[in-house]
Amino acid sequence: MNRSARIVVLRLAGALPTLLIVALAAFALLEFAPGDAVDAYLAETGGDAGYAAELRRRLGLGGTAWERLAGFLLSLATLDLGRSVVFSRPVVSVIAERLPNTLLLMASTTLFAAGLGLLGGMLAGARPGSWRDRGLSVTALAFLAMPSFWLGLVLVVAFAVTWPLLPVAGLRGLTAPPGLAAAVLDTAWHLVLPTIALGAGYVALYLRTLRAGMLMAWQADHVRAAQARGVSDGAVLWRAVTRPALLPTVVIAGQNIGTLVGGSVVVETVFAIPGMGRLAYEAVTGRDTPLLLGVILSATVLVLAVNLLVDLLLARLDPRIGVADA
């Protein structure tokens, strides 16, 4: 078995207990939440207590907690997440509709944060302790302390009232010109402000991670040896200091997918983006427990999937990974 395939198998095996624990917690949430799917359904259609009991029996919601748990796990295994109360549709179809927008926001945020953060990190880490380094590090700390929803609102005020330059709501304009290229450009234009609001903190994270890695690298023996051999400053900075310090930033990208999903809840709310984050909020305010569980479970699968991709990427970048247990 080659290295990538082995990593995939190992990771999937490791993900099973995680998924089981999350599913059990989700079931507990379903049990503790007031009302069940039948109550929600009858609120839509109306019906008496006898009909409710009949429905519960048919949907597997009667019986003991163990029987309900078995039914719940069985329907999860067949990717049936139940019916959304708010949307009166299967949860899976609602999530499938919202997920692409959130993935788009997450991708643009990661690109923006990694691009700007790594550039800043390299400028700071090239000369640790300099004024440039100090200024960048303090700026990074300020970015980390800034609440994304507040930054979003300030950007809305700035770019909708003071300088009306950029769109501040949704992902598509009402009067978008026809054509694919125009549509892509229109969406990209709409993504600018949400990306900055969500990404500011991550810019700081990438900056700090790269800088810390470079700080360590400057003290490494191979860097001193290269300097002593008379390797040019630029070559030392890039090949010996920056490149090895880039590896941990890939790990950071994987570790922060979860917080990115969390952050998208408020940012999508501020910028009226119909994505999965706002769906979580809509599920809570609508007391839509099946929908909330669906969002939690799909967010978990999303995090696991991205981490698998990050592991594969790391294995490509670092030949040492995954060799030990060959």
Added chain:
Amino acid sequence: MRDDLLGRAALTAEGLIGLSLLVVAAALALAAPLLLPGDPFDIVARPLLRPLSDPAHLLGTDRLGRDILAMIVHGARPSLITALSVAAVALGVGMTAGAVAGMLGGVADEVIMRLADAVQTVPSFVVALAVLSVLGPSLPGLIAALAVSAWTAPARVVRSEVLRLRGAPFVESSLLLGRGRIPVALTVVLPNAITVALALSAVIVAGALLSEAALSFLGLGDPNRPSWGALIAEGRQVMRTAPHVIIAPGMALFLTVLGVSLVGEGLAKALSKQTS
């Protein structure tokens, strides 16, 4: 040794600035009823007064004519109490779990760390939403909702520290005296692992402050207390014409979180000097 660490952290530039920001925030939170007596939700003046236009209402008023400064100052206490409680619960639970896992090993270790894996996989903000939807909006509910995910980082750090210390002579001798592994983990090993967890506390407090504000912003905070997040949410309706309504509470939140992060930075610096 630990007091010394705190002292040296305060002596770094970051620590000093951060500490001064926090002292101001804490003083305002504690002295709120003395400085600005009365109910902060009282309507005291014309709506949407600009900041600095009336010396009695330095930061102006919101769309109902309530004093913004009073609401910010009174809102500091619930924010700080929530964040500090989350950190206390997360550190207490996480350090205990990490010490037990590291000291016992085997099945206990496996169970605790698998649980931590699962908790770290689910986006913590979504977990908080779910917990609040069951418990309802209240201060204890908010603390529980945020602590549920926050214990894993201290658990991991303390576990690896315990694994490092497990074979040390002073730990072995305590075990040889016939004391159980869990009491030794909690009374002998844990105190030596506290400093590494201490540096984490700033990250947890800062994260809890931001999450609490975001949850209140979404209307899931305690509706009976003024809170920075809820103030910003209310200001949304008028922010296009009166931006000070959202800028002032946001700045309060920003400066407090910045203070916490700077203190954490100072702690980390002092810690790295100590270990090197």
